[in-house]
Every structure is written in C-alpha cells, then in structure tokens.
Amino acid sequence: MSVAAQDTAVSTGRITRAFIYLILLLFALFYLLPLYVMGVNSVKPLSEITGGNMMALPKEWTLDPWRSAWSTAQIGVNPTGLKPYFLTSILMVVPAVAISTMLGAINGYILTKWRFKGDTIIFGLMLFSCFIPFQIVLIPMARVLGMLGMAGSIQGLILVHVVYGLGFSTLYFRNYYAAFPTELVRAAQIDGAGFFRIFWRIMLPVSGPIAVVCVIWQFTNIWNDFLFGASFGGTTQPMTVALNNLVQSSTGVKEYNVHFAAAILAAIPTLIVYIVAGRYFVRGLMAGSVKG
Amino acid sequence: MGFLDIRNVTKSYGAVKVLHSVDIQVEEGEFLVLVGPSGCGKSTLLNMIAGLETISGGEIAIKDRVVNGVHPSKRNIAMVFQSYALYPNMTVGQNITFGLEMHGTPKPERERALAEVAKLLQIDHLLDRKPGQLSGGQRQRVAMGRALVRDPDVFLFDEPLSNLDAKLRVDMRTEIKKLHHKLKRTIVYVTHDQIEALTLSTRIAVMNKGYVQQLGTPKEIYDSPANLFVATFMGSPAMNIITAKLVIEGGRAQAEITDANGKPLRLAFSSGNFTAWEGREILLGIRPEAITDPEGADRNSHNIQPLHNMVTVTEPAGADTFVTMTLSGKDVIARMRADASVQPHQPFDFAVNMEKAVAFDPKTGDRIITA
Known part of the structure; x- marks a missing residue:
C-alpha cells in the first residue's frame, strides 16, 4: 500500500508546479496574517499600537503584556489575570x-x-x-x-x-x-x-x-x-x-x-x-x- | 455415543429454518468435513458446535457432556477462522498463548506449550513478529498454532484455506492432513471446496439448504452419491447426468440414450434389479473419467461398453484432455489421457465404464437402489 502510494502523484511540469506552490504560499500567508498581527502586537507597548501601524514590528520589545494577561490583568472585579x-x-x-x-x-x-x-x-x-x-x-x-x-x-x-x-x-x-x-x-x-x-x-x-x-x-x-x-x-x-x-x-x-x-x-x-x-x-x- | 454428538439439531432465525434436524456422530480422531454451497448451513452448524450461535432445537454433546448453553471457552474446543482472526496488536507468541493466559495457565507452562507448538508448525523464528509482518501461509500456521496449543477435545476449522492462493492452498491442505495423521485429533472442518472435502476427510457430510444430503466416507460419497445434488456437487468436472429410458433385454438392464444425431444407443448396467423401472425414464449418471478412449479404459473393470459418437470440443488441460460430446441432447464431458488421439468435429469410439454408472429417479432426484 504505502509503497504504491508514493508513485500515485500525477507528474506535472515545472511551471505548473511553481504556480501551484505560489498559490499555496499566498493562501498560507493570508491565513497566517491574523496570527502575525496577534503575535507582534502582543509584544509591543500599548503606545505603539495606539500610535498607528498594527502591521509593523515592535520598535521596543516587551513581554509585559503577556505577564499582565497571565497574572495581573483585571478580570471582572479581581486583578488575577487568566x-x-x-x-x-x-x-x-x-x-x-x-x-x-x-x-x-x-x-x-x-x-x-x-x-x-x-x-x-x-x-x-x-x-x-x-x-x-x-x-x-x-x-x-x-x-x-x-x-x-x-x-x-x-x-x-x-x-x-x-x-x-x-x-x-x-x-x-x-x-x-x-x-x-x-x-x-x-x-x-x-x-x-x-x-x-x-x-x-x-x-x-x-x-x-x-x-x-x-x-x-x-x-x-x-x-x-x-x-x-x-x-x-x-x-x-x-x-x-x-x-x-x-x-x-x-x-x-x-x-x-x-x-x-x-x-x-x-x-x-x-x-x-x-x-x-x-x-x-x-x-x-x-x-x-x-x-x- | 460418539465423541462429538450432534443430535437432531435445528437452527431457525425467527420463522426461517436454516438447519433441519441434523444428526451426526463423530468418533474420536475423525476428520469430518462439512461441505456444501454457500448458504447451506455448514458454517452455522460449526458455530453452533463452537457456541457462537445458539441451538434452536436438539442437542450437541462433546464427550457425552451436553454443551447447549455452555460458553464457548468452556467447551474445550478451538477454532481456526477463515480470516485467521489474529490479534493485530499482539506478537505471534502472545497470539498463541492468549487463550492459555485467559484460562489462567502459569507462565512457565505457557512457554513450554508455545515452544512445542512453534516447533511442530515450524514457526519458532516468527514468535516475536506481529501478524502484519507475516505472509498468508505463516498467518495460517499461527492460527493453527493458537488452536493446537489449547489441546482441545475438538478442533473446528472454518474454511481455513479459502484465503490462500491456489498453490499455497494445496500445500497447506497436505500439511493439515499430515498434522491430523500425527496428532489423531477430532476435527470438524467446513469448506465449500469439494476437493478439500475429498482429500482431507475421513467422513464427509454434504449439505444443501439446511439438510444433510449424505454422510459417508469420501469413496461412498464419490462413487455412490445419494442423490443428484451430491452427484453433481462432488467432483470436478461434475458428473454427467443423461436422460435415458430403461429397457431390459436378455435379463440385462440397459439405458437407452441418443447420440449426437438423435440415433438411439444402449449402455448396459453391470448389475442390479431394475424391473420396477422397465420402460420408464431414468437419469443416468456417469463421471467424466468413466468415459475414455478404449486404450485408456480401466483394465480392472468388467463392464466397458463402446460408444460411437461425434466429438464437439476438445480441451487439453495438461495432464488430461476434456472431450465434449452430445448425448440425449445435452453436453457430456469425458476425461481422457493427454495423448488420446481425439479430434474435434470427428466421430470417435468412446469407452464407457458402466461399472461406475449410477441411475437416479428423475422425480425425486434420489439414486435408484438396485441391490
């Protein structure tokens, strides 16, 4: 079974293949974009986000938002974090x-x-x-x-x-x-x-x-x-x-x-x-x- | 009282009766084969012996102990399944000893039994493998090992060879027969393959539509079939069944049939009292190997009759040549030596061994007994 399965892919030309990969890459980027936005903005100070560009990499890296989210953020009435x-x-x-x-x-x-x-x-x-x-x-x-x-x-x-x-x-x-x-x-x-x-x-x-x-x-x-x-x-x-x-x-x-x-x-x-x-x-x- | 007694056993699913009062006594050390077409009830009967199906009527006794309602594991039987049913997550060794483990046999004893069986079946080198890494024949051996190690009273085989390719099947058939000769254990074996039934068994039960059609030794079944079903089911190619008129001339019963041109011809029976059938229609049964060329005829037979007829087709099959002709309007197959000088579309002098011929009642299909 497994041996035969390796040979079942349809062989395609180089150009077709490149085209397919390009499309797949674009889709992957599109789907990864929200994760990217979440990632970069979670390591920025708040001033950088309110100051403008959501897409930019942080000028000043900080893990404070993570610490805050985990242990000190105000949830309801208690500052317990998540x-x-x-x-x-x-x-x-x-x-x-x-x-x-x-x-x-x-x-x-x-x-x-x-x-x-x-x-x-x-x-x-x-x-x-x-x-x-x-x-x-x-x-x-x-x-x-x-x-x-x-x-x-x-x-x-x-x-x-x-x-x-x-x-x-x-x-x-x-x-x-x-x-x-x-x-x-x-x-x-x-x-x-x-x-x-x-x-x-x-x-x-x-x-x-x-x-x-x-x-x-x-x-x-x-x-x-x-x-x-x-x-x-x-x-x-x-x-x-x-x-x-x-x-x-x-x-x-x-x-x-x-x-x-x-x-x-x-x-x-x-x-x-x-x-x-x-x-x-x-x-x-x-x-x-x-x-x- | 046999070793395994099947007494008047019936099986029904709701209103549908699939087994009609089956009565079989199996002696210790016998190799009983249940054979028949699919749906004849043979596997159901085997499953009832195993305890995997309930018994609707009658009783089954092993060693004089009635086992109706006894759990399969307490009947002291072992079964080899068509699909082998090896546990995929266990090694060969674990597969074989699983039953002993479940019955609480201590480990040293299990290992001794395993070593013994592995040696007998020549699978010592496979004990640490998983079933997935084995070939069909090896899996078959493991499945048999699992049955053997339990040392049961009765072995049940459910079409164990039907998943193997043709060559391996023949090899394993011989192997099973050797094993039976060596161990002399009681075996009930289900198959739809009539060759397997004839080669392996000491006795055969031919089944059809829930009835045991005939119970007897392979020779009895082959030479004296009880009815048309047994006659045509056992043997390949099947027995030729020719419509004939019974005439008695000079005190000798003869079957009158017609050749390819519609010309009547007669074949005389060896013996038997057919007076009740004089002038009536019968069905004449002749095995293909009883029709040969004159040189190839059985020299020990006292009743070889000539038959001149047109050959329709010849089919060389290596060891034999199958020759087809028309008798009483139906195709009749003769089995000849490979080098018989027979040509298609030519007239040929056949020799019919009428000692082997049987006659059937066209109404009931039963063999006409003329003792």
Whole structure:
C-alpha cells in the first residue's frame, strides 16, 4: 500500500508546479496574517499600537503584556489575570475529554460487537444529540444540574460536556469498530476472554487513530465552549469566559497588547493538542489481523 | 455415543429454518468435513458446535457432556477462522498463548506449550513478529498454532484455506492432513471446496439448504452419491447426468440414450434389479473419467461398453484432455489421457465404464437402489 502510494502523484511540469506552490504560499500567508498581527502586537507597548501601524514590528520589545494577561490583568472585579481560569479550563477539559472518549469507546464496542434488539434505534437517538443546538438544552440542563446540586461547579461543567460529547464520541467509535472484524471478538471469546477483557486487550490497543480523532474533536469543542461555561460556570468560569470578560470590559483603557496575548494564551492548548496528537494519526494499525 | 454428538439439531432465525434436524456422530480422531454451497448451513452448524450461535432445537454433546448453553471457552474446543482472526496488536507468541493466559495457565507452562507448538508448525523464528509482518501461509500456521496449543477435545476449522492462493492452498491442505495423521485429533472442518472435502476427510457430510444430503466416507460419497445434488456437487468436472429410458433385454438392464444425431444407443448396467423401472425414464449418471478412449479404459473393470459418437470440443488441460460430446441432447464431458488421439468435429469410439454408472429417479432426484 504505502509503497504504491508514493508513485500515485500525477507528474506535472515545472511551471505548473511553481504556480501551484505560489498559490499555496499566498493562501498560507493570508491565513497566517491574523496570527502575525496577534503575535507582534502582543509584544509591543500599548503606545505603539495606539500610535498607528498594527502591521509593523515592535520598535521596543516587551513581554509585559503577556505577564499582565497571565497574572495581573483585571478580570471582572479581581486583578488575577487568566491564570486561575486557565487552571479551571484544564481541570474541566481533561476529565471531560477522557470520560466522553472512554464512554464513546465502550458504546461503540457494544453497539457493534454486542448487538441487541433496538441497538440501531439507540444509536440513532445518540446521533440525534449531535444535531441539537446548545441553546435548546440550556434550561433543562440548568434544572438537572440544580437538582444534582452541581450547578456552578467544575463537576457540573464536566457532566454537561460529557453528556454533550457522547453523541460524537459514540459515532466515531461505532463507525470505527464496525469495520473491526467480528471474528477477532469471537476468537477471543473462544480463548476465554470476557466482555471487558476483549475491550481492553483486543479492541482498545488498535483504537489509536480514532481515539486521537475523538480527543482532538472533544478537546477543541470543550476548550472553546463559551455558552455552557458562561451559563453553568458560576464562580468557576473557564478560560473562554474570562477572555471575554477581559476583552469586552467597558471601563478603563483598552489594552490591546494584553488582549492579544490573552487570546493567544487561550488558543495555545488546542494548538498543542493538534500538533502533538496529529503525529499519532497513524494508519495501518490493523494491518495483518485479517486478510486485507 | 460418539465423541462429538450432534443430535437432531435445528437452527431457525425467527420463522426461517436454516438447519433441519441434523444428526451426526463423530468418533474420536475423525476428520469430518462439512461441505456444501454457500448458504447451506455448514458454517452455522460449526458455530453452533463452537457456541457462537445458539441451538434452536436438539442437542450437541462433546464427550457425552451436553454443551447447549455452555460458553464457548468452556467447551474445550478451538477454532481456526477463515480470516485467521489474529490479534493485530499482539506478537505471534502472545497470539498463541492468549487463550492459555485467559484460562489462567502459569507462565512457565505457557512457554513450554508455545515452544512445542512453534516447533511442530515450524514457526519458532516468527514468535516475536506481529501478524502484519507475516505472509498468508505463516498467518495460517499461527492460527493453527493458537488452536493446537489449547489441546482441545475438538478442533473446528472454518474454511481455513479459502484465503490462500491456489498453490499455497494445496500445500497447506497436505500439511493439515499430515498434522491430523500425527496428532489423531477430532476435527470438524467446513469448506465449500469439494476437493478439500475429498482429500482431507475421513467422513464427509454434504449439505444443501439446511439438510444433510449424505454422510459417508469420501469413496461412498464419490462413487455412490445419494442423490443428484451430491452427484453433481462432488467432483470436478461434475458428473454427467443423461436422460435415458430403461429397457431390459436378455435379463440385462440397459439405458437407452441418443447420440449426437438423435440415433438411439444402449449402455448396459453391470448389475442390479431394475424391473420396477422397465420402460420408464431414468437419469443416468456417469463421471467424466468413466468415459475414455478404449486404450485408456480401466483394465480392472468388467463392464466397458463402446460408444460411437461425434466429438464437439476438445480441451487439453495438461495432464488430461476434456472431450465434449452430445448425448440425449445435452453436453457430456469425458476425461481422457493427454495423448488420446481425439479430434474435434470427428466421430470417435468412446469407452464407457458402466461399472461406475449410477441411475437416479428423475422425480425425486434420489439414486435408484438396485441391490
């Protein structure tokens, strides 16, 4: 497979190739421009930004805006910077991603390898949850959290995101496991492995690619979520809400350099997840289990 | 009481019955092949023995213990799957010992068993590899190793060779047969390939549409097929089935057929009491290798009959030449020596070994028993 794939690119002339690269380069520059603006302006003193050119490199380099955004900026009523909110986001995202991915994997495993009457209907209903807009569930969710006594807590946010993420994680894993040969499960049954043993020893070890996809998806969605954070966060608000409070503040001087630094800080974790996890998008883990 | 008893077993999915009261007794050390076209229920039956499918009616017993409802891992069986079903994330060694590990066998014992099996199957050098790095034949061996290491009462094979290329398939077939001779274990083997069935088995169950059509040794199945289905399914090219009229002349039963020009001719049966069929229509069954040139005819046969007919087509196939002619309006294939001097579109003197001929009832399709 991989050997053949190397030769499948259509050979093109030099001029065509140069043209293609030029176009791609222009697009790349266009998309990188906002990042550039954010980057250069976050290391300038405020006077340089208000004084004019947003595109220019800083005359005087400074990391003060970053320090301020991280630890001293006025967020709401407290001059705490983004640090505590960043921590809240991490404490919320990591368990929420882990739990929803794990449950999605188990759901997918059951829905494909331990079929039962009505399983397709259940799967259909779970799939349905992917298409429900966030706003619709706000009030029922608030009521449920209130009844559980979890309103305004990190645990409450984790629950909300797990419930909301299950639809997608189940969809990913179900479709992935549908292509997983059932004969392997049967062989393991004959070998004497039980329900969870088969899951741990046979299914999970080959679920790497889909787990990565699922983690990236869940992480980005949950980290970037604003609505649930603002609605159910209470005093434990995530990063996105804090960023909003910082940037939208209507009193005092608008510290654009601090805002840019804060925005980059808020985006860094998802970027890291993409860069790190993207490397594990490996294919071919299934090779050799069955004739293929 | 056999070693493996399949007693009156049925299988239905809702109102659809896919297996109709199957009764087979397998003795210890037997190599039973279930053969039939796809959808005949052979794999379903195997899965029921394995415990992967529930039993709708009747019972299955292994060593006199009824196993209906017993979990697959507690039946003391091992199965080799068509796709091999090797665990992709484990090495060959781990694949083979996984079952022992699950059954709580201590590590030193597992390693000893692994070494033994690896040596037997000549896969010692592959133990640290992953299944993805193996060739088809090697994967096949690993799959067999996984079954062997468990030392089960019954081995179940589900079309294990159908994923291999033609040459390897023949090699592995011989290998499996050798293994059976050496280990003398009880095997139930499913295939759709009638050659595999004939070469490997000590007994064959030919299945079609959920019924066991015939259960017998390869020779019985081949020489005395119970009905038209078995006759035409087993053997390649298939047995020639010729419409004939039964006449009795001088106390000897003869099948009257017509040659390519519509001229009637007669072939006399060796023996048997056909009086009940006198004047009626029968189906005459003759295997291609029973029709030859006169020099190539079986010298041990006491009943070689001449047949003069026009040759339609000749197909040289290396070791044999297949010759097609028309009898009673249908194509009939003869299998001859490669150097038989036969030409297409020429008349030829065939020799028919009527000792091997069988007759069928055109209505029921059953073989006419004339003991």
